[in-house]
C-alpha cells in the first residue's frame with residue numbers, strides 16, 4: 001500500500017542528532033543493524049563496481065552497504081565502501097532521524113530540522129586526528145597503492161574520488177568551498193579533476209588561473225556520509241559546506257589544516273590528497289559513465305592536480321559512489337536530501353502550503369522532481385513549479401518539475417502518473433523554461449553553451465474548478481482503517 005493510501009500523519013519533529021564520530025562508527029552500527037555486507041576478493045577493475053551496481057538495482061532503497069577487502073593486487077585492509085548511506089534505514093541513522101516508515105519520513109524529518117533546529121556550525125580546527133596515522137610527502141606519494149575502482153567498461157581510467165570532498169579556498173574572500181567532483185588517477189602523484197561549468201569549485205579555480213596563479217586543493221576520498229551529502233548539495237555561493245554539515249550534525253566537525261596550503265580537511269577522513277593545479281596544464285580525462293546514465297561527454301583536457309601530500313588512516317577506506325543508469329548507489333540518499341532542500345528553499349522563498357517534495361530516483365534524483373501543495377489561491381501551483389525548478393537546489397540540470405495536489409504522495413510514482421493523467425491538460429498546463437543551467441553530462445546537449453530546456457507540469461486540479469472536480473473513487477481513510485483492523489493478516493507482508 002502506498003504511503004498516501006495509509007494516510008500517515010506528518011512525523012512529529014524529534015530533535016535527535018547523529019551520534020557517530022566518523023565513518024568507522026557507522027560501519028559498526030550498520031553491521032549491528034544488518035545493513036553491511038563484507039566482501040573479500042572482488043577485483044577493483046570492474047568487478048566490485050559491477051557488483052555494487054547490480055545489488056543497488058535489485059534492492060533500490062534497501063540495498064546493504066558493501067565493504068570490499070582483500071582486493072587483488074592491493075594491501076589487505078585497503079578497502080572500498082559502496083552505498084554508505086544509500087538505504088532509507090541507513091540514511092535516517094546517519095542523520096540521527098527515527099527509523100523511517102518510508103522515504104517521505106526522512107524528507108519530513110530533515111525539513112523539520114531545517115525549520116526548527118538548524119544553525120550553521122563552523123568546524124573546529126585541531127592539530128591531530130586519525131587521518132594523520134600515515135603521511136606521505138613528496139616522493140613518497142604513490143596513489144597506485146590505493147584500490148581506486150575502474151568502474152565501467154567504457155571508462156577512461158581509475159577513479160579514486162567519486163564519493164569525495166574537494167575543498168578549495170576563494171583567493172579573495174577566504175570562503176572555503178567543498179564540492180563532490182570526480183577524481184581520476186593519472187599517475188603515482190597526479191590526478192585529473194572534472195568540474196562542470198558554473199560549479200563553485202570551477203569558479204574558484206578559474207579565479208586563481210585568471211591571475212596566472214596555481215590553485216591549491218585538498219581531496220578527501222573517504223569520510224562521514226553527512227559531509228559527502230552536504231558537499232554534493234547545491235549550496236548558495238559563499239556558504240561553507242563544512243558549516244552546513246556541522247549544522248546537520250548539531251556539533252562542529254574537527255578539521256586539520258593541510259601542511260602546504262592550510263586547507264581544512266576532516267580529522268577523521270580515511271584518505272586525503274593535497275596538491276595544486278597549474279594554469280594552462282591539462283591532461284586527457286575521461287570518458288566516465290555519468291549520473292544521467294550515459295557517456296554523454298567524451299574524454300577532454302582537464303586540469304591536473306599535482307599531489308604533494310597524502311594523509312590516510314590505517315586500513316583506509318575509499319568511499320565509492322558510482323554514477324550509472326539510475327538508480328545508482330548514491331541516488332536514494334541524494335534524492336532525500338535534495339527533496340528536503342527544495343522544500344526548505346521554496347518555503348523560505350515564501351511559498352505556503354507545501355506538503356512534500358520528491359526528486360525521483362529514476363530521474364537520477366535531479367531530472368524528475370515532484371512538489372505537492374495544498375492550493376490556496378489562483379496561480380499557486382504555477383508559483384510552486386517555477387520555484388521548485390529555479391531555487392538553488394533545483395536549478396542545476398533538471399528536466400521535469402511536476403506540481404501535484406496534497407492528496408498525491410509526491411514520492412509515489414503511481415500517484416504522480418495518475419495526477420498527470422487525470423488533472424493535467426497538456427497544452428495549457430505545461431510551461432517551458434528555456435536555456436537553463438545544465439552540463440555537458442546531459443545526453444540531450446551536444447555542444448556549448450550547456451543550457452537545457454525543461455518543463456513545469458501543473459498536474460493539480462484546476463484552481464477555478466475545484467468545487468466541480470469529481471470526487472475520487474476510493475475507500476475513505478476510516479473505511480480503509482476498519483477493514484485493515486478486521487483482516488490484519490492481509491497487511492502484514
Ligand SMILES: Cc1cc2nc3c(=O)[nH]c(=O)nc-3n(C[C@H](O)[C@H](O)[C@H](O)COP(=O)(O)O)c2cc1C
Pocket residue numbers: 162163177178179180181182183194195196197198199200201202231232233234235321322323330334396
Ligand atoms: C557522486 C557524485 C559525483 C559528482 N561528480 C561531479 C563531478 O565530477 N563534477 C561536477 O561538477 N559535479 C559533480 N557532482 C555534483 C556536485 O557535487 C554538486 O553539484 C555540488 O553542489 C557542487 O558543489 P558546489 O556547489 O560547491 O560547486 C557530483 C555529485 C555526486 C553526488
